[in-house]
Amino acid sequence: MHAGRDMEPLTQSLKELALERGAALVGVASIDRWAPQPPYGDAAPRGHHPDDFLPGTQAVISIAQPILNPVLNAPAALADEEMAMIPDHVKYAYLETFYNRVGHVVHDYMLEFIAQVIGQRLMQHGFEAMIFPTTGLHPKVGDLSDIEIWEGPPSAQAEGFSPFRYTYGPFSHRHAATRAGLGEFGYNNVVLTPEFGPRQRFNSILTDAPLVPDPLIEEPICLRDDCNLCQAACIMACITLRDDPAVQDYRSVEHVDRQRIFIDTPAKTDPTLCRRRRDGKPHSPIRGDCIRVCPVPKAPTHLSRRLKALLDTWQAADAG
Template identity: 30%
Template sequence: MMNDDLKAAVLRRCRRMEIPLVGVASTDRWENPPFLPWMPEEFYPQSIFPEARSVIVIGLPVHLPVLETSPSNYYHELYKTVNTLLDQYTYRLASFLNDEGYPSVFVPRDGYESIEVLQKNPVAFFSHRHAALLAGLGTFGVNNTLLTPEYGPRVRFGSVLTAAVLPADPLFPEDLCTRCMRCVRACPAGALDERDYPEGLTDKAACTDNSARLARRHISPCGICIGVCPVGEDRRHYGRPAASPGERDRRRRVREHVQKYGGL
């Protein structure tokens, strides 16, 4: 039986924690994927937490003006802050569900220890972006990230695996990617191509090697492909769709100033 009251309680807690994006997917959606090829069964929620019947996915935005300074210590610190909040919020949600009598666990936002580990084994044990897709929060873009209507790809996701049977949210009904190819052209590692996901996959080795170079300078991650994406209401909020030449020059000066400090 679906637990509508419990889902409403989860959503209220998310609102109190100021979490703007929340979606729920039933675990059977991994067994009936929306496209092929799909991930192996070992990456399904049930393979990680056999009691899982639902997956709650939360999303926190990456603020566009900070991202526009990337690669920089400014974006590096924002990235760490968002990651920390994701782990804290998903842990708290899992603890709430446990207290309500539903076995639950949080999944860490990355699932790997360092860039060096990722270079040798470039796969995490769970994909939050696929979970966000199945929870109805958005659709994949050419840059292999999940695009949302609110923030485009400028979102980080975290997940809770729970034994509670919660009403699932519908899949997002339309494709958000515009195929503008700005991400492909802007990628400093040349890690993207023009094919749609999943046919066009990120060159993980090239992307990770670029991140490793930035990490040695203490200004990782890169983030350029999500910064140039035109999708997202946040662009309108920050006045980014049609900036004047003077405004573009001010942004350039901000970026140049920030990049001088905090890294090597």
């Protein structure tokens, strides 16, 4: 069977199924889009390519669910306020858990359920399908802590440890989303869509059905150097552009071409710094300021005082 008109009905019915079951966005990528692309020639790391999970993958379905704006914003804004029923020494952990539950875990499960339903539908049509956890995994290995498992000895790029130095998802849903035409990467190393900016989570379904692919994004979504609010918002300075000569690692490139659509990410995040934001800084912001502050598709409201000041300054400069 070949891509084309005969696969259109199945492609459409799978998209409708995803939307009925709770996805807000759905797109299809053809497998040729996993060939390394200019300008960086990024390739899926060994063991993380679609063919590693389903040899003969023909298409990847990308699905997304938004994080509701108040769910993202309220926990961070409340960190500045008194909460009569929550003791001060618990408040930050409480708000972080609150956000994680309704801004992360619920998406993780729902997207996995939607993927399973789509996988079953593909099976009914005689095709294979592979589904994934929505986020990174934290396997238990003896008594080792997450840090001992992923980072190894301090400051080491030690052999036998992940070069990423943190848990790594089996498959990159962000790279699938850009290849399915849902969005482009932003300076915050997160995928932005025209509909929700960076405020959504993704999952992906691989299949050997040659579904009809969607067109790639043609207009930039991230505001690039006219904005840069995400990097300014990060108290740990853990997001850098890949051509920053001061922060060299396996993801570094010579030059980030700002004119191109970011199908591959122009930025990188140091996950070990991000994870440690509360070490020694118990009142550090609730996780997610790098997406909370983003003014795409519209300027956020109900921000913490620190983010509001950043956004106000940027808006004043933009108006000036």
